[in-house]
Amino acid sequence: MVRSRTAVYITLWCTFCILLLAAFRDSTVAHQAKTITPIAQQVNNSELLSAQNDEQNHPEGYTLVARPGEASRADRPLICNTTWHPFSEDSNHPEYKHDQQGCRHRQTITCRGKRLKRALVIYMLQTKKVYDMAVELNNFDLFMNVGVFAEHESTEMFERVDYVFTRMMPPHLGKVSVPTIIAEKGNIKLMWVPSGPCDLCAHGRVIAHLGGVDAVKAKYSFLALLNGGARGPFQAAGDAEWIDVMAVGGQATWSSATPPIMVGPTVSSQVSVHIQTYCIGLHTVRLTEYYPFLTQCNNSGAGKAMCIDFGEIPAGIEWLQGGGWIHSLSANDTLRTPDDAAALAEARRRIDFVAPTHAHYDLCSALFAKFGGTFTNHVRARTAAHAAQLILFRPLNRTLSGRFLLQKLLGSGRFLSLSGGLNFTVIVNAWYGVPEVIEISKGVLERLRESIDENRGRLVVSNNLTEYFGFDPAPNASKVLAIHLRYNDEEHHLRAADGQELQFPDG
Ligand SMILES: *[C@@H]1O[C@H](CO)[C@@H](O)[C@H](O)[C@H]1NC(C)=O
Ligand SMILES: *[C@@H]1O[C@H](CO)[C@@H](O)[C@H](O)[C@H]1NC(C)=O
Ligand SMILES: *[C@@H]1O[C@H](CO)[C@@H](O)[C@H](O)[C@H]1NC(C)=O
Ligand SMILES: *[C@@H]1O[C@H](CO)[C@@H](O)[C@H](O)[C@H]1NC(C)=O
Numbered sequence: 244m245v246r247s248r249t250a251v252y253i254t255l256w257c258t259f260c261i262l263l264l265a266a267f268r269d270s271t272v273a274h275q276a277k278t279i280t281p282i283a284q285q286v287n288n289s290e291l292l293s294a295q296n297d298e299q300n301h302p303e304g305y306t307l308v309a310r311p312g313e314a315s316r317a318d319r320p321l322i323c324n325t326t327w328h329p330f331s332e333d334s335n336h337p338e339y340k341h342d343q344q345g346c347r348h349r350q351t352i353t354c355r356g357k358r359l360k361r362a363l364v365i366y367m368l369q370t371k372k373v374y375d376m377a378v379e380l381n382n383f384d385l386f387m388n389v390g391v392f393a394e395h396e397s398t399e400m401f402e403r404v405d406y407v408f409t410r411m412m413p414p415h416l417g418k419v420s421v422p423t424i425i426a427e428k429g430n431i432k433l434m435w436v437p438s439g440p441c442d443l444c445a446h447g448r449v450i451a452h453l454g455g456v457d458a459v460k461a462k463y464s465f466l467a468l469l470n471g472g473a474r475g476p477f478q479a480a481g482d483a484e485w486i487d488v489m490a491v492g493g494q495a496t497w498s499s500a501t502p503p504i505m506v507g508p509t510v511s512s513q514v515s516v517h518i519q520t521y522c523i524g525l526h527t528v529r530l531t532e533y534y535p536f537l538t539q540c541n542n543s544g545a546g547k548a549m550c551i552d553f554g555e556i557p558a559g560i561e562w563l564q565g566g567g568w569i570h571s572l573s574a575n576d577t578l579r580t581p582d583d584a585a586a587l588a589e590a591r592r593r594i595d596f597v598a599p600t601h602a603h604y605d606l607c608s609a610l611f612a613k614f615g616g617t618f619t620n621h622v623r624a625r626t627a628a629h630a631a632q633l634i635l636f637r638p639l640n641r642t643l644s645g646r647f648l649l650q651k652l653l654g655s656g657r658f659l660s661l662s663g664g665l666n667f668t669v670i671v672n673a674w675y676g677v678p679e680v681i682e683i684s685k686g687v688l689e690r691l692r693e694s695i696d697e698n699r700g701r702l703v704v705s706n707n708l709t710e711y712f713g714f715d716p717a718p719n720a721s722k723v724l725a726i727h728l729r730y731n732d733e734e735h736h737l738r739a740a741d742g743q744e745l746q747f748p749d750g
């Protein structure tokens with residue numbers, strides 16, 4: 244069916260879908276050399292402007308410099324404290340708005356002593372049907388902007404953070420039988436991995452590629468394993484860095500004497516207590532024991548179930564039996580023994596409750612949500628609305644500078660390649676209005692998607708925007724339509740002034 248069309252198209256949409264465009268600022272620009280600026284129609288413009296200025300003042304390569312007290316950290320073992328903050332009821336408090344509408348400020352983590360060696364983040368994008376990539380790309384876009392630390396940047400806990408982004412090679416580009424580097428620089432590697440039954444298996448192959456368990460343990464103290472179905476991190480302006488929040492795992496005090504913690508947004512008790520694989524953080528102290536759960540790779544039809552039944556699920560109980568702890572970020576709950584896990588499972592059984600779903604938790608405390616992609620093709624309405632709201636009120640100072648390098652590496656390879664001979668358009672974001680005064684996304688994305696549909700894969704916008712969208716956000720003012728889209732392997736930022744017809748690709 245797909246092949247019979249001249250073009251394939253997907254529009255990515257959700258209620259407000261506000262996107263994070265900073266990362267694509269330097270990419271291919273069509274029509275006008277202007278990019279969509281980060282938008283939030285309800286975010287105070289002076290905040291926006293100061294954040295943009297901040298970015299200009301700290302161009303690529305900008306890294307955090309030593310903080311006060313840095314020198315004294317060197318020779319003592321690391322010890323960290325978490326301070327939980329009460330919610331401010333004062334509407335004059337500078338964070339009140341974010342507390343009300345975005346994520347509220349929850350915790351500060353302060354450490355003394357020598358930082359742990361690096362943390363490693365392994366992030367997997369899967370490639371199934373190209374239609375399914377839209378949500379993953381949206382998740383990836385958010386992570387690229389708020390999840391990637393720069394090369395020399397340290398956090399309270401870690402010397403630095405390295406990244407391996409992997410993708411199962413899409414069939415139109417061929418096949419690899421072993422992990423293969425696409426691009427590599429600084430703290431980031433992009434890598435193809437062989438197709439396989441599941442993410443845990445892909446993560447396991449990356450660990451083998453990096454020299455195996457001992458090499459990874461020697462270099463890294465903590466691993467974060469994510470797949471493109473995870474959306475986040477969601478955090479308030481002043482919160483502790485996301486990787487530190489995961490590593491401290493909800494403890495008031497963390498030291499090297501704290502048992503190894505495995506942490507995730509939620510704990511499932513389906514079959515047995517475990518952390519779901521879309522987002523797992525773990526201290527590498529027990530990597531040798533954990534690794535076998537990352538190697539349940541069988542490409543037979545039963546492979547996926549094997550990967551879950553012999554990988555994801557038994558890993559939880561094994562971790563506890565080996566003296567590790569499990570922490571659920573959203574419940575702020577730590578399981579310290581197999582008995583704790585049995586008690587949790589029993590308590591849930593009594594109320595006939597298996598795994599917390601999106602209806603049960605707050606995305607801000609969970610840091611990451613499982614959000615569609617090829618993993619759950621269905622996004623629950625409440626989660627979609629909540630996540631859209633959080634993206635809208637995303638504090639601007641949460642963007643991290645590692646995005647510049649990632650963006651550059653993405654531009655040099657075909658990591659995000661969507662399709663072979665087909666011309667494929669994904670609307671990533673769009674708004675209509677007066678720049679920096681009123682920028683409406685609601686309804687705009689849907690209308691553009693309809694247009695692509697009507698025009699067999701081409702985007703056509705007529706010269707009267709009021710007529711086209713059926714509303715006028717600013718009567719008597721001159722308006723603009725701004726669109727961020729991905730066409731095959733390229734990012735495009737388009738702008739059309741009212742009165743100007745837009746056709747993409749060019750007619
Ligand atoms: C895709 O677009 C290019 C021009 O951009 C065109 O030459 C080609 O025929 C198109 N392919 C399909 C399958 O429509
Ligand atoms: C926007 O923020 C600035 C500085 O934080 C403040 O002076 C101004 O009053 C705010 N405007 C609105 C409309 O909230
Ligand atoms: C952690 O808290 C304890 C007890 O309040 C305090 O003595 C210690 O100095 C704190 N450590 C750090 C690193 O803040
Ligand atoms: C971001 O802003 C909050 C207050 O709005 C502040 O506490 C925090 O230190 C800022 N973070 C950075 C990295 O500048």
Ligand SMILES: *[C@@H]1O[C@H](CO)[C@@H](O)[C@H](O)[C@H]1NC(C)=O
Nearest residue numbers: 540541542543544545546549
């Ligand atoms: C994969 O699973 C199939 C079916 O269960 C089994 O016959 C086969 O031996 C497995 N292959 C490997 C490499 O484990």
Ligand SMILES: *[C@@H]1O[C@H](CO)[C@@H](O)[C@H](O)[C@H]1NC(C)=O
Nearest residue numbers: 327328349493494495575576
């Ligand atoms: C999380 O749990 C700790 C106790 O383990 C408690 O002190 C803290 O207030 C809790 N935080 C939140 C946000 O509930």
Ligand SMILES: *[C@@H]1O[C@H](CO)[C@@H](O)[C@H](O)[C@H]1NC(C)=O
Nearest residue numbers: 706707708709710711741742
């Ligand atoms: C655009 O369409 C609206 C509604 O049909 C109409 O009122 C308006 O005059 C048109 N604008 C232009 C510039 O033609």
Ligand SMILES: *[C@@H]1O[C@H](CO)[C@@H](O)[C@H](O)[C@H]1NC(C)=O
Nearest residue numbers: 681715716717718719720721
């Ligand atoms: C737009 O202009 C018309 C005629 O010039 C005027 O009657 C109307 O009040 C204006 N609307 C707004 C919202 O300014």
